[in-house]
Amino acid sequence: MSSPPVNVSTLADMKAAGEPIACLTAYDASFARLVDEAGTDLVLVGDSLGMVVQGRDTTVPVTVDDMVYHTQLVSRGLRRAFLVADMPFMSYRNPNQALDSAVRLMQEGGAMMVKLEGAAGQVRIVEHLTQHDIPVCAHLGLRPQSVHKIGGFKVQGRNDNDAQRMLDDALALQGAGADVLLLECVPNEVGATIRDTVSVPVIGIGAGPGVDGQILVLYDVLGVTQGRLPRFVKNYMAEADSLAEACAAYVAAVKNRSYPGAEHCFS
Ligand code: KIV
Numbered sequence: 001m002s003s004p005p006v007n008v009s010t011l012a013d014m015k016a017a018g019e020p021i022a023c024l025t026a027y028d029a030s031f032a033r034l035v036d037e038a039g040t041d042l043v044l045v046g047d048s049l050g051m052v053v054q055g056r057d058t059t060v061p062v063t064v065d066d067m068v069y070h071t072q073l074v075s076r077g078l079r080r081a082f083l084v085a086d087m088p089f090m091s092y093r094n095p096n097q098a099l100d101s102a103v104r105l106m107q108e109g110g111a112m113m114v115k116l117e118g119a120a121g122q123v124r125i126v127e128h129l130t131q132h133d134i135p136v137c138a139h140l141g142l143r144p145q146s147v148h149k150i151g152g153f154k155v156q157g158r159n160d161n162d163a164q165r166m167l168d169d170a171l172a173l174q175g176a177g178a179d180v181l182l183l184e185c186v187p188n189e190v191g192a193t194i195r196d197t198v199s200v201p202v203i204g205i206g207a208g209p210g211v212d213g214q215i216l217v218l219y220d221v222l223g224v225t226q227g228r229l230p231r232f233v234k235n236y237m238a239e240a241d242s243l244a245e246a247c248a249a250y251v252a253a254v255k256n257r258s259y260p261g262a263e264h265c266f267s
Contacts, residue, residue, distance in 0.1 A: 022213065047067065
């Protein structure tokens with residue numbers, strides 16, 4: 001019997017039950033079908049598409065039109081997984097613009113939740129989206145859209161002040177109505193503390209084993225991405241005979257908590 005589609009309550013129930021949430025990115029219908037059939041719970045149409053699909057150096061040039069187009073493609077390939085779409089750089093400068101961008105991603109793209117890179121400054125944006133019943137994932141830690149301000153793709157929350165600020169931001173965004181948090185590139189301890197403090201599911205990418213779920217960029221999991229890769233990446237194609245087997249191995253490793261290993265984590 002096939003499992004019912006994942007929704008926002010399923011994700012909350014998985015956190016409560018301690019069942020790890022397996023997430024991957026996808027950018028088109030064929031790969032969406034592949035990751036869905038592998039048992040992925042949540043699929044993100046990430047603005048990482050700017051780097052892995054469009055060949056750019058950062059996610060900054062990605063537009064709402066790009067995101068709507070790729071979200072439409074992915075939505076056609078999914079049967080069970082929950083579909084989240086990224087709000088690209090400068091598409092949520094104020095509450096009304098954020099609402100317009102989110103409506104396009106949901107109405108035209110078919111997204112079930114939108115993700116924005118946020119700290120305390122995005123609280124009123126999240127509140128506005130929540131007032132309109134738009135499910136929101138707030139992305140904390142390393143925020144790639146801010147790469148030029150941060151000065152590179154760096155681990156975040158390594159000192160006590162930064163870690164405390166991130167925890168405060170997580171609580172503020174949850175208070176504003178965020179349904180899911182995503183933490184990128186933070187020490188294990190910061191990931192686990194935020195996970196234990198908030199009540200919503202926390203998905204990590206380079207946030208250690210102590211969070212509620214893991215996400216990776218699909219092209220990293222399939223060994224497509226070239227060059228120097230972040231520490232948290234694992235190429236599941238290295239030991240698989242097919243793309244489907246590699247995706248299934250990733251999902252199994254998240255579920256049985258063998259991914260991430262110590263070699264994928266930050267302290
Ligand atoms: O854009 C993206 O793919 C992301 C993941 C790295 C979480 O935000």
